[in-house]
Amino acid sequence: MLTRVGSSEKNSYGDTVAVAFAFSPGMEPFKHRQTYRLDDGVSQYLPFRLMRNPSFPAPTVAPAANSYLGLLRDVLSGMGSLNKAIPPRWFYDQEGSKLFEDITRLPQYYPTRCERTILSTYIREIVPLLGHNKVLVEFGAGSATKTSVLLGNALVSEYIAIDISGEFLRESIASLQAQFPHIPMRPVEADFLRPMELPHTVLQRGGIGFFPGSTLGNLSEAAAVNLLRTFGDALGHDSILLLGVDLLKDEAILLPAYDDPQGVTARFNLNLLHRINRELGGDIPVSAFKHEVRWNEGLSRIEMHLRARYDVQFRVADCSFSMREGETIHTENSYKYTVRDIRLLLRAGGWNTTGFWTDPDGYFAVLSAQRVPIGSDQEYSAD
């Protein structure tokens, strides 16, 4: 069965855009595959040093991450589905990125604190596994607060920070650049979930992919494996991955981390509706929705939803929607892994685990991994 929605609208720049969709209700988010060149306009984000360095070509990644059309497409297809869902990438406008930063400082939200502890405690063990003079590429850098421990200890030739929220990213990288003036840095506003081609220096020197914060856990298993393969393809054969993941634990710890009594995560979730109203000219009555968190034991994931408090009707970009009381919009999954789960996921994505570190409570893990050499399928390994 196909759901059809169509619309014609002017975007915030005054251009007339026409869109028409035909999506199946079960369509998975993150399936959009397009590649754009980032040569135009990217130079405005470069530190002066890099602008004068002609051997540092622009990377090719998908820049349309935060675009009007991308949001429109995901919202109309997601809201037109039987089980309403909007991909979590749309949380991160300027306001959403600030709210996420607030979440990371909440006492109930342990992942950021645990990951920082692991990195600073074990940095001496981690650094030798990262090689020398490789290019550090951070996927979903955001505030890049965990990067300084790597930049201060590992020998890296360049730092490329990719994030969907450009303004926020540029501010973070400007302050990191002041801290480490000798390391060339490049903030790239892009969606790393789409195919990417990094500067040739990455393939020449080898890349260190840094993917902290358990963002991998926001993807389905299939999308996570695809992303790990995309990272491998972009970083090249002689590359290393440093990955942060949230481990499976008691519901009593998990639920408050996503449903804090201060209401910060609720504001983060509801900001998605404010964003849709702001950017797509919607009239969603935000107060008709409630933040809801569920632990899905069978799938080992936290789910965030927006639940209608009563029957509601609203419009988004000239399309009408209605929801019954209790119906929800599924806005995020956050998978929690066992150590074996994550090792298997890495292997399926083309990476062999080479190191594993955790915090004293065993809440969070940082893993290092190497690309699986072509043609290797060991039946038995002593590690």
Ligand code: AVI
């Ligand atoms: C970005 N990501 C790993 C966070 C998580 O824990 O899944 C997003 C988040 N959602 C609510 N709180 C934090």
